[in-house]
Amino acid sequence: xxxxxxxxxxxxxxxxRGKTVAVVGNHTAVFDTPQGTVHLVDSLLRLGIDVAxxxxxEHGFRGEAAxxxxxxxxxxxxxxxxxxxxxxxxxxxQPEQLDVDALVFDIQDxxxxxxxxxxxxxxxxxxxxxxxxxxxxxxxxxxxxxHIQGPMLDPAFKSFVGWIPTPMVHGMTLGELALMAKEEGxxxxxxxxxxxxxxxxxxxxxxxYALDVRPSPNLxxxxxxxLYPSLCLFEPTAISVGRGxxxxxxxxxxxxxxxxxxxxxxxxxxxxxxxxKHENVACLGQSMNGLAQAWRSESMAQGNAALPGFxxxxxxxxxxxxxNLHDGSLDGFITSPSFFDKLAGTDQVRLALExxxxxxxxxxxWDEEHxxxxxxxxxxxxxxxxxxxxxxx
Numbered sequence: 264x265x266x267x268x269x270x271x272x273x274x275x276x277x278x279x280r281g282k283t284v285a286v287v288g289n290h291t292a293v294f295d296t297p298q299g300t301v302h303l304v305d306s307l308l309r310l311g312i313d314v315a316x317x318x319x320x321e322h323g324f325r326g327e328a329a330x331x332x333x334x335x336x337x338x339x340x341x342x343x344x345x346x347x348x349x350x351x352x353x354x355x356x357q358p359e360q361l362d363v364d365a366l367v368f369d370i371q372d373x374x375x376x377x378x379x380x381x382x383x384x385x386x387x388x389x390x391x392x393x394x395x396x397x398x399x400x401x402x403x404x405x406x407x408x409x410h411i412q413g414p415m416l417d418p419a420f421k422s423f424v425g426w427i428p429t430p431m432v433h434g435m436t437l438g439e440l441a442l443m444a445k446e447e448g449x450x451x452x453x454x455x456x457x458x459x460x461x462x463x464x465x466x467x468x469x470x471x472y473a474l475d476v477r478p479s480p481n482l483x484x485x486x487x488x489x490l491y492p493s494l495c496l497f498e499p500t501a502i503s504v505g506r507g508x509x510x511x512x513x514x515x516x517x518x519x520x521x522x523x524x525x526x527x528x529x530x531x532x533x534x535x536x537x538x539x540k541h542e543n544v545a546c547l548g549q550s551m552n553g554l555a556q557a558w559r560s561e562s563m564a565q566g567n568a569a570l571p572g573f574x575x576x577x578x579x580x581x582x583x584x585x586x587n588l589h590d591g592s593l594d595g596f597i598t599s600p601s602f603f604d605k606l607a608g609t610d611q612v613r614l615a616l617e618x619x620x621x622x623x624x625x626x627x628x629w630d631e632e633h634x635x636x637x638x639x640x641x642x643x644x645x646x647x648x649x650x651x652x653x654x655x656x
Contacts (some may be wrong), residue, residue, distance in 0.1 A: 265472065268401030268438065268461035269303050269369050270294050272310070275399055275461050279312050282364035282397075285356075287318040287349070287387055291371035291476050303369050303401075304342055315363050316345040318356060320370060320383045321479070350379075354423055355386040358394055365397040371478045372437050374407030375492040376416065377606050378478075382426035384437055388458070389450035397457045402438030402645065404463055404472035406488050410434055411633045411650070412573035413492070414625070416608035425608040430633055432492045432573055434650070435640060438462060443643040460645070468648035471568050480535035481511040489555040489571035496606055499599040502581055503546055507532055507539030513555075515577065516548025517541070522584045523549030551577070575612070579622050586619075593617055 268275075269292060284307065286292075292303040307314050317324055317339060324339055324346050337346045347360050356366070366387060370380045384400070391398045413431025427433075427440065427449060435443070438460035445453050466472065477483050482491060491512045497504050505514040507529030516527055518541055525548050529539040558572030585596045597603050597613060604610045615625055641651045 265404060265466045265470075266464040267294065267403050268463060271401075271461055271464070272306070275367075275401065275459075276307075276310055276312065278399060278459060279307070279365055279367070283313050283315050283362075285316050285318060285361070285363045285366050286314060287320065287366065287368045287370065287383065289320060289324055289370055291474075291478055292369040293476065302341075303367070304339070304344065307367075308342065314342075314344060316347060316360070317342075318347050318349050318360075318366075318387070321350040321379045323350075349383050349386070354383065356390040358390075361390060361394040361396050363396060365399055366391050367399045367401065368437070368441075369401040370437070371403055371474060371476065372405060373478055373482065373488050373491060374405040374432055374434065375495065376413075376427060376429055376431050376433060376608060377424040377495055378491075379423055381437060381440060382423050384441060385426055385444050385450055388441065388444060388456055389452065392450065392452040392454075392456035395455070397459070398441075400438050400441045400458070400460045402436050402460055402462050404466045404470070405434065405436045405468075406472045406474060406485075407432050407492060407571060407573075408434055408436060408468045408472070408646075409567075409570050409648075409650070410573065411637060412629075413575070414607060414609045414612060414629055415632045415636065417610075420604050420608050420610065422605040424605050430629070430636055431608060433636075433640075434468065434648070435643075436463070436645065439640070439643050439645055442645075443640060446643065447639070462645045467646045468644075468650065469568060469570075471570055480532075481506055483509075483511065486552055486555045487512040489558065490551050493554075493572075493574050493577065494551065496575065496578055496603065496612065497581075499603040499606065500578075500581075500597050501540075501585075501595060503527075503529055503540045503548070505529070506536040507542060510550075511536070513552060514548060514550050515581065516546035518544050518546055520581070520585055520588055521547050522581065523547065525550045576622055578616065582616050583619075 293300050336348050339346050372380050411430050411434045416425050416428045445458050473485050482488050494504050494512050503516050505511045508527050528545045529541050559569035562570040603613050
């Protein structure tokens with residue numbers, strides 16, 4: 264079986280012994296031991312490591328908050344340690360919170376640029392560089408680690424949901440991205456950072472990886488993780504992605520823009536979708552499970568493992584349906600153009616959608632950008648990847 268970075272206690276405990284440590288983690292920072300499932304913080308304390316406090320990213324330290332929710336500073340109940348929020352007044356650790364020798368980062372990512380844990384990691388790296396604090400990243404597989412997809416980040420649209428200059432789906436692990444961020448100067452004072460990455464064992468970029476723990480409240484299963492990068496751009500539109508149902512990021516629908524016969528009604532879900540789009544209003548649309556299954560079947564048919572795919576075409580299809588129902592107008596489809604552009608990392612997707620430019624024209628441009636990115640990224644890879652060595656079928 265795959266060994267995650269945090270499973271490899273012997274590889275990092277001596278690095279931390281004798282130091283005062285802070286931890287950036289959440290509910291995914293757990294691993295199995297003979298005594299049962301243990302959180303990284305509890306494990307470090309048992310091993311005699313001096314953990315001073317913890318930092319909570321989006322969704323909170325124990326992973327119980329909804330997306331975008333303001334996370335408060337507080338105290339971790341099980342350990343009594345202070346908890347400082349990285350998704351409240353500050354997205355970056357403050358100098359007075361880094362009176363430690365080392366910061367350990369252990370969070371499961373899902374491989375999309377707009378999934379904010381990678382933004383939190385790079386901001387932590389910058390804070391550590393500025394304060395002379397060592398940083399240790401406990402690496403994990405990327406469930407979308409086999410492919411590179413979507414537009415590059417245009418620096419003009421940099422935001423917390425688009426912090427790193429990569430494609431929308433970058434294919435890299437957080438450990439690999441940390442190495443790249445430091446050496447490529449993605450943050451201030453990067454040359455000053457003392458960084459150590461603890462790699463996974465027995466994993467490569469062409470191996471599927473199923474998450475044991477849901478990475479956030481609205482990604483409850485593997486299908487949602489498969490579809491998330493392709494469906495996230497629906498968030499700033501009038502179309503529901505199923506928040507407030509049992510199948511978020513697996514369905515699409517709207518009360519009036521009929522396309523498909525899949526019926527659902529979003530309702531308030533504490534900790535996941537307090538006030539979802541079209542709350543308590545019946546929606547009709549489509550289940551996207553078939554697309555997720557088709558990707559994996561197609562991957563196997565090509566002689567690869569059963570791997571997820573990526574496709575922005577559903578966005579174009581729903582936009583076309585919207586026009587058909589609104590006298591050729593797309594008005595009202597994109598509900599927040601500015602947030603749409605931040606998620607996309609560029610305005611070119613929205614402008615193409617509004618101009619009804621075929622998606623294929625954008626994809627041809629992205630292919631060139633992906634090749635350039637991969638050429639730069641390959642020196643930071645910790646695991647084999649057929650996309651790099653040319654053996655991908």
